[in-house]
Amino acid sequence: MALHQTDRGVAAPYDDVYAMPVSEHTLPKYRMPEAVSDPRAVYALIHDELALDGNAAQNLATFCTTWAEAEVHQLMDECLDKNMVDKDEYPQTADIESRCVHILADLWHSPQGASTMGCSTTGSSEAAMLGGLALKWRWRKRREAEGRPAGRPNLVCGPVQVCWEKFARYFDVELRQVPLEPDATGLRPHQLRDHVDENTIGVVAILGVTYTCDYEPVQEIAAELDAIQADTGLDVPVHVDAASGGFVAPFLHPGLEWDFRVPRVASINSSGHKYGMAPLGVGWAVWRSADLLPGDLVFRVSYLGGDMPTFALNFSRPGGEVVAQYYNLLRLGREGYRRIYRAASDSARWLGGEIAGMGPFTLLYDGRGALPAVSWTLTDPAGTGFTLYDLTEQLRLRGWQVPAYPLPPRRQETVVQRVLIRHGISHDKVELLAADVRAALARLRDGAGKPAPHQPGFHH
Structure with missing residues (x-):
């Protein structure tokens, strides 16, 4: 094979990434490709697929870090x-x-x-x-x-x-x-x-x-x-x-x-x-x-x-x-950690008060005395007309990931929702979440947001 043929499939540097050979086909899923591809096109295609994931900044189910400074x-x-x-x-x-x-x-x-x-x-x-x-x-x-x-x-x-x-x-x-x-x-x-x-x-x-x-x-x-x-x-x-x-x-x-x-x-x-x-x-x-x-x-x-x-x-x-x-540890010191989690805890307590005042919920944990977080259940699951799984689905329409799950044995009949306030979850974002919870409740109460019988709600 002539030397100039070994880079077949790699486009010229001025070509558009979406017009390169690798962009013209479905990405391989079960077998490694034969040809070399342009790194710009491969990056762009994988980047585009990853955009289909949820927004980590709206993932209030995870305890894990979703924001870091540029120096990190x-x-x-x-x-x-x-x-x-x-x-x-x-x-x-x-x-x-x-x-x-x-x-x-x-x-x-x-x-x-x-x-x-x-x-x-x-x-x-x-x-x-x-x-x-x-x-x-x-x-x-x-x-x-x-x-x-x-x-x-x-x-x-x-x-x-x-x-x-x-x-x-x-x-x-x-x-x-x-x-x-x-x-x-x-x-x-x-x-x-x-x-x-x-x-x-x-x-x-x-x-x-x-x-x-x-x-x-x-x-x-x-x-x-x-x-x-x-x-x-x-x-x-x-x-x-x-x-x-x-x-x-x-x-x-x-x-x-x-x-x-x-x-x-x-x-x-x-x-x-x-x-x-x-x-x-x-x-x-x-x-x-x-x-x-x-x-x-x-x-x-x-x-x-x-x-x-x-x-x-x-x-x-x-x-x-x-x-x-x-x-x-060096960047924040004790004072930095203290300030960050005081702010997170303040937001959690505020959200707990909002959730308690919305009507159908009973707080299990109100954000006081432990993690910067809130957890709640339905006060009357049988008479509310919807489940917390339904509410989870409604919130996902706005990108929020708020889990609903049963408690462990002997209380597994109790379904819970939980919101974790981490570094990077601003008070403004928490207020937007509260507004979306109210809007979701309104849809569920008038029946517009409840899934049809053949459509399962979101489960963990």
Whole structure:
């Protein structure tokens, strides 16, 4: 083949991207194309397809970051080639990860903030699993030292995110998920005594329940476990899943004792890419002290150029999200996080008042005392004439993504809606949402917005 024929299909630089060869056909979906294509055309076509996704700025269902400063984008570009696991090749990125761990340990009142153990992960789900594995390993080691069987571990929790169900299934642990009591928004301390026993590796307390956005009372949960230990001798540690609240409570609720100020709290996970405001792909696991992370969970690798410890579930992953997290910690400081979440919390409380005044709703969480968010249900589901799924569909007509979903077992007949106010969700946008909720209610009440019987409503 002549050399000039090898770039067949690549247009001249002055050609329009929509008139190039790759633009004349449906994009391949099942087989890699044979020919090389012009990068401008490929970018334009993929960019156009991605425009069919929802607008992330109107996604009020997600806890995750949807807005970042230009400097974050720049740092992410500069870190595109940095592999987080290769600490020998990228020692400064590794040092930045270590700085973040110790900053968070200090933020969460670790008694050994400068020397404690922790790591970055791909998100709070991986961090939660690392916390769970450490609980299991320590429980098993203690049982074996006592000469007792260690084959039936269980983990006690309330209404948790699916990552804990995955942990239990993947790592062979019984998940004892305590049912929600009527009118409760999470696990209540008095429920623990019926569920913990000698095989309990730990209790998970949630700082920011996925379903309702409220905090579970960590200090009271620990106090109940203290009482159980006094009565039975069972010493059950607490892991705090602060996926959302770990970057909110220190700034909005500094007096709330949920972290390492509570002696029974052994470990904490949080999500940097949620209210930590980092881009998607970073979470954090921190232990009260280094001895609480069993050495058996730490592996050493030598084939990347140095002898390096690693104890994450993932191996190769980008370093940009960790660097962006450090940027946020430096850029905003405590005062910046405090100001951002005060504004978000003010907007959430305002929205809660508006929702409560619209008529058909009962607030489950009004935006006070926990996450900058609101959750509600229908006061009279049978008599309202429409469902929250119908309201979700109506709001999607305006681009809003507001989820409707059932609560966990024993309250699954209750369907809930939830709005999360994140960085980048302005008060003006919240007011526009409230106006659209009112307009949607008007359509649903006169029957104009309710789907025909053969059309299903939106479900999660």
